[in-house]
Amino acid sequence: MRLGSSRATGASPSCLTLSVLLLLHCRHVASTLGQKSALTVVENTEGGGGGVEEEEVTVDNDDEEGDLEVVHPTEEWQTLRPGQAVPAGSHVRLNLQTGQREVRLGEEQLKYWTQEHWEEEEIQSSVSPEELKQAMKKIKEDLNTASKDTDQQYRPLEELKRDMAQLDLLVETDVQIMKRLLEQLNSSSSTTEQKMSILLELEYLVHQVDNAQTLCSMGGLQLILQGLNSSDFRLQESSAFVLGSALSSNPVVQVKAVERGALQMLLTVLATTQPVRVKKKVLFAVASLLRHFPYAQRHFLSHGGLQVLSELFREDGGGVLRTRIVTMLYDMISEKELIFHAGLDPGLDASYEERLRQYAQVSLQGELLEKGWCNLVPQLLESTEHDYREKALRALLAMAPTCLEQYRSDSFLLDSLFSLRDQYQEMVQSEMILGEENYYFAEIVELIDALQVKIK
Known part of the structure; x- marks a missing residue:
């Protein structure tokens, strides 16, 4: 107080x-x-x-x-x-x-x-102890009822199947869906729009490794390859997209595709006059087929694959196809180098010796030199896209052991390296002044420096 x-x-x-x-x-x-x-x-x-x-x-x-x-x-x-x-x-x-x-x-x-609070207080104060007891008893009864209802929700599987059958519900597995889609794709009554919709659904399904292999066993690979020969470029594009997705990181499908002649068909599409959008998807399928598959790479070279790509490279003015081609060549060079420098113990990896033997048969560097790629790849540096330039620089570094003499005599390449280094170094300095950190441009400067050191 x-x-x-x-x-x-x-x-x-x-x-x-x-x-x-x-x-x-x-x-x-x-x-x-x-x-x-x-x-x-x-x-x-x-x-x-x-x-x-x-x-x-x-x-x-x-x-x-x-x-x-x-x-x-x-x-x-x-x-x-x-x-x-x-x-x-x-x-x-x-x-x-x-x-x-x-x-x-x-x-x-x-x-x-306020008056509202007074009314609430009056309501609350009007509840008697007996009414409160009855309310609590009611809550307990409701909880017991709800618990019994929950137990009844867990019913035997056979009983649920019977109920679903009575409701005439159709539950399809991926295998059943692919089988139905392939039947529709092979039907002469299906329109082009319907076939494109079917191919889109298949592309989604074949991202699963098992689904892609099942698709081949159902005969779906042959139907996809038929789509590459279609006179409608939209079906060609969609078919190449499905094929590339099915081939990605799937050795079983890669082998079956080579056996079915997929590589020759893809190179044929690239060598003919087609819209850029079709060739982008075909290049995706070719890259998926060749990745980590020296047997396919050897057949790619023996069937004039580098010659087809060099012509496509020269025709592409926008740089989109050029970038995809250079990236694919860089991947092929890098994975061969990695397998030879891995230093694995053949006793621990039984397939290592066989992979070494197969990669040794892929004469990629010699083909690059012979087909003029030492002078083609530097042209991608003309692009204004940073991503395109970065991929070109990485490919040039990977090709340096083979193309070093051509690099030293290529005035365009030497001038481009000096110009690009000044440009990117200036961008790095500007970002440092602004307090921004962009390691991407600094990484490009490092690639240019590494290439200049090799050329000297």
Whole structure:
């Protein structure tokens, strides 16, 4: 309890004694309330024409008594009757002139206590203990019922199958879907648009290694290859896309595709006049067929694959096909170098010796030199695309052991390297000044430096 000292001057001892007794009485009264309240005492001063001064006393009591009638205070002072309680935070005072207790809203309540809250309090206070017990009993019964319903949801598999059969539901596996799609693709009644939609669905399915192998066993590979010979370039594009996805990282499909003559068909499409969009997908299929497959790479070289790519490289002015071609050549060179420098123990890897033997039969570097690729690849540096330049630089570094003499006599390449280095070094410096970190441009500078060192 905080009791403020009187500021009235000249108060008689008897008046002070009466005030203290009244305060103690008010404290006893406030302790019967089940809520926290603020008590304000109003006393008369002995001078000043009957004026009053208020001194505030805060009384805290958290003990719960019996049921009391709760008074809802307002902004104005109102009289409290015996047996009435007030909400927490209310201001309560004892008027010494009337001898009545009075209450009004506290400062925090003025912001919070509204008619809506009064109604909620009335509703909450109207719930009796017996009603509360019944409500809790009802909750337990509902929980038990829900638990029984949940147990009933786990039904035997055979029973579920019977129910599904009665509903005439069709659940297809990937194998069943591919079988249905291949039948539709082979149907003479299917339109071009329908076949394109079928090929799109197949392309999604063959990303799964097992699905791609199953497609081959169903005869789907032959239907896809037939699509490459279609007179409609849209079917050629879609068929090449499905083939490339099925070949990716799938040795079983790679072998079957080579056995079915897929490599010759793909090179034929590249050698004929076709839209760029078709040749992009065909190049994707060729790269997927050759990757990590030295047997196919050897047949690619023996069937004039590099000659076909060199003509395609010269015809491409936009650089899109050039980049794909250079990337494919770089991958072939890199994987051969990796297998020869892997240093694996033949005793631990039984296939290592066989892979070495097959890669040794792929005379890629000699073919690159003979077909003029040492002078073709530098032309990709003319592109304004950073990605194209990066791929060209990586390929030039991989080809350096074979093409070093051609590099040294190629004035275009030497001038391009000096110019590009200044350009990218300037970009790196600018980004450092701006506080940005772009390791990509710095990496390109490192590639240029490495190539210049080899040429010197």
